[in-house]
Amino acid sequence: xxxxxxxxxxxxxxxxxxxxxxxxxxxxxxxxxxxxxxxxxxxxxxxxxxxxxxxxxxxxxxxxxxxxxxxxxxxxxxxxxxxxxxxxxxxxxxxxxxxxxxxxxxxxxxxxxxxxxxxxxxxxxxxxxxxxxxxxxxxxxxxxxxxxxxxxxxxxxxxxxxxxxxxxxxxxxxxxxxxxxxxxxxxxxxxxxxxxxxxxxxxxxxxxxxxxxxxxxxxxxxxxxxxxxxxxxxxxxxxxxxxxxxxxxxxxxxxxxxxxxxxxxxxxxxxxxxxxxxxxxxxxxxxxxxxxxxxx
Amino acid sequence: xxxxxxxxxxxxxxxxxxxxxxxxxxxxxxxxxxxxxxxxxxxxxxxxxxxxxxxxxxxxxxxxxxxxxxxxxxxxxxxxxxxxxxxxxxxxxxxxxxxxxxxxxxxxxxxxxxxxxxxxxxxxxxxxx
Numbered sequence: 167x168x169x170x171x172x173x174x175x176x177x178x179x180x181x182x183x184x185x186x187x188x189x190x191x192x193x194x195x196x197x198x199x200x201x202x203x204x205x206x207x208x209x210x211x212x213x214x215x216x217x218x219x220x221x222x223x224x225x226x227x228x229x230x231x232x233x234x235x236x237x238x239x240x241x242x243x244x245x246x247x248x249x250x251x252x253x254x255x256x257x258x259x260x261x262x263x264x265x266x267x268x269x270x271x272x273x274x275x276x277x278x279x280x281x282x283x284x285x286x287x288x289x290x291x292x293x294x295x296x297x298x299x300x301x302x303x304x305x306x307x308x309x310x311x312x313x314x315x316x317x318x319x320x321x322x323x324x325x326x327x328x329x330x331x332x333x334x335x336x337x338x339x340x341x342x343x344x345x346x347x348x349x350x351x352x353x354x355x356x357x358x359x360x361x362x363x364x365x366x367x368x369x370x371x372x373x374x375x376x377x378x379x380x381x382x383x384x385x386x387x388x389x390x391x392x393x394x395x396x397x398x399x400x401x402x403x404x405x406x407x408x409x410x411x412x413x414x415x416x417x418x419x420x421x422x423x424x425x426x427x428x429x430x431x432x433x434x435x436x437x438x439x440x441x442x443x444x445x446x447x448x449x450x451x452x453x454x455x456x457x458x459x460x461x462x
Numbered sequence: 463x464x465x466x467x468x469x470x471x472x473x474x475x476x477x478x479x480x481x482x483x484x485x486x487x488x489x490x491x492x493x494x495x496x497x498x499x500x501x502x503x504x505x506x507x508x509x510x511x512x513x514x515x516x517x518x519x520x521x522x523x524x525x526x527x528x529x530x531x532x533x534x535x536x537x538x539x540x541x542x543x544x545x546x547x548x549x550x551x552x553x554x555x556x557x558x559x560x561x562x563x564x565x566x567x568x569x570x571x572x573x574x575x576x577x578x579x580x581x582x583x584x585x586x587x588x589x590x591x
Contacts, residue, residue: 199512336510344503344513358470365514382475382518434584437473 168278169232171196171317171349172217177226178211186212188373190226194351194366199343201364201381202353206372211250214321215452217351218247243273246310250321252303256295260288263309271313273378279312286338292338300331304338311342316424318342318350324359332356336363357439369442369448377422387423388441390431392416402428408445420444463500464493467510474570476511480519488543499529499537 170193177190187209194200202210216228221234228234229285233241254263260283268274283290286304288297294305303323310318323339324332340363343350354360360367360381367384369376377384388408391398398417401407404425411418420436436444464487466480474482500508502516509577520537523529530540565575 197514199514333510340506340510340513340542341503344506359478360469361470362510363512365512382477385475435473437471439471 168196169197170194170229171231172200172351173229173232174216175227177213177216177228178224179209179216179221180224185373187216190375192368192375194368194378196231196349197347198349198366199364200349200366200368201360202352202368202370203357203360204370204376205446209373210370211321213370214319214351214353217352218245218319220247232431239272243271243313244316246313246315246318248306248310248318248320248323251326252323253304253426254294254297254305254307254309257293259291259293260297260305261290263294263305264290264312267309267312270404275312275314278314279308282308282312282338287407289398298331300327300334303327303331303335307335307338307342311346311348315348317349317351320350322353322355325355332359334425339363355368361438367438367442368457369445371446376445376449383426384441385435385438387426388436389421389423389430390436390440391419391421391430391433393432402430404428405430408448463498466500466505466509468511477515477518477522480505480516481522484519484523484528485543488541489540491542491544493539493542495539495542498535499539501536516533 172192172194174190174192177184177187177192179187190209190213201211204210212221217235219230219234219242231241231244232348235245236242255266258266264276264279264283267279268276283305286301286308288301288305294302297305303326304429307323310421324335336359339350342348352364365381366379367381368378393416395415395417397414398419401421403420404423405428406422406424407419408422409420420435420441421430423430466483468476468479472479484493484499501519502513502520505511505516506513520529520531523580524531524537528539528541528543529537530538562575565578570578
């Protein structure tokens with residue numbers, strides 16, 4: 167198999183006494199579009215900044231595309247990073263941005279960059295400060311992709327965009343992936359978007375990874391089981407209960423079948439959003455609201 | 463050519479949604495043998511989904527013997543689901559209409575009918591095996 171795009175072992179980042187990321191062990195294969203989800207302050211930006219090499223771990227180990235992040239110029243050229251709020255230089259024109267990108271990146275693909283700018287419909291003479299939020303995001307995406315990296319990292323790329331601009335950004339990003347054969351890691355609050363564009367998921371909460379894996383496997387192996395009270399007390403080996411809710415007569419469980427092949431009576435599929443919420447609620451020590459709704 | 467869409471809250475994996483849409487189009491005769499499916503690039507640029515999802519859906523349709531890739535040209539429909547089942551549609555529809563009328567007489571509203579249908583069809587494969 168090819169080198170994993172991101173591989174971490176007990177990766178930890180502390181700021182003073184505050185632990186931003188704790189004991190994170192991940193192994194993400196190349197060629198994936200990875201969705202990183204979790205509440206604010208969960209450690210998403212910290213993990214992305216570690217992967218981009220902007221900060222160094224306090225302890226543990228991280229490799230991106232098989233090497234230490236930002237180890238040298240060659241490694242920097244392999245990774246494109248777009249920080250939160252898709253920063254561009256307000257005083258520079260779109261054309262200035264392309265010239266700057268060409269000067270700073272040895273593998274810059276000028277034809278690609280100009281074709282994409284034309285396709286999005288950006289005026290090269292326009293100052294970036296006068297672009298809409300959606301246009302700024304598209305410019306930042308084009309700049310990051312035109313350096314022809316092997317991995318693109320986005321921190322909340324669509325958070326500030328209206329639904330139309332969001333969809334246009336994702337369409338463009340997916341077209342890049344189909345065209346350039348790159349891996350992508352992006353963080354998002356919008357699980358619907360993650361389900362649409364990602365094939366690999368990492369759920370972070372309370373500075374820790376709650377669950378990670380291929381999305382199709384995760385949704386196939388998580389179930390909701392509803393049964394008479396007491397009937398669900400004994401489950402086969404390898405069935406992990408993520409959440410349990412009981413009324414006097416009925417029990418509702420959200421379970422993770424870690425064997426991937428157990429047949430459970432009364433098991434129903436659970437959508438990605440409910441699955442993620444169940445993990446986030448568990449991390450905060452709360453019962454999932456999706457379960458409370460079933461209370462009579 | 464078939465137009466794909468994605469229902470984000472359906473709980474059905476995106477690649478299966480694409481598979482179902484092709485099967486549905488084949489059943490209803492909207493896609494016929496020889497028709498071309500959109501290319502991966504066309505699908506991802508249109509509905510903003512992961513290219514791997516489209517590939518996975520096309521591989522599944524290929525496994526089911528419904529489509530076949532032609533190198534350099536695209537993916538084409540090689541079989542149809544319409545022949546046998548279309549004939550049965552009218553009869554099944556009549557029976558379903560009678561059943562719905564019976565359910566309404568029994569006091570079920572549309573939501574209750576839908577819920578009964580959904581839970582029954584979900585459990586049906588477990589009953590027959």
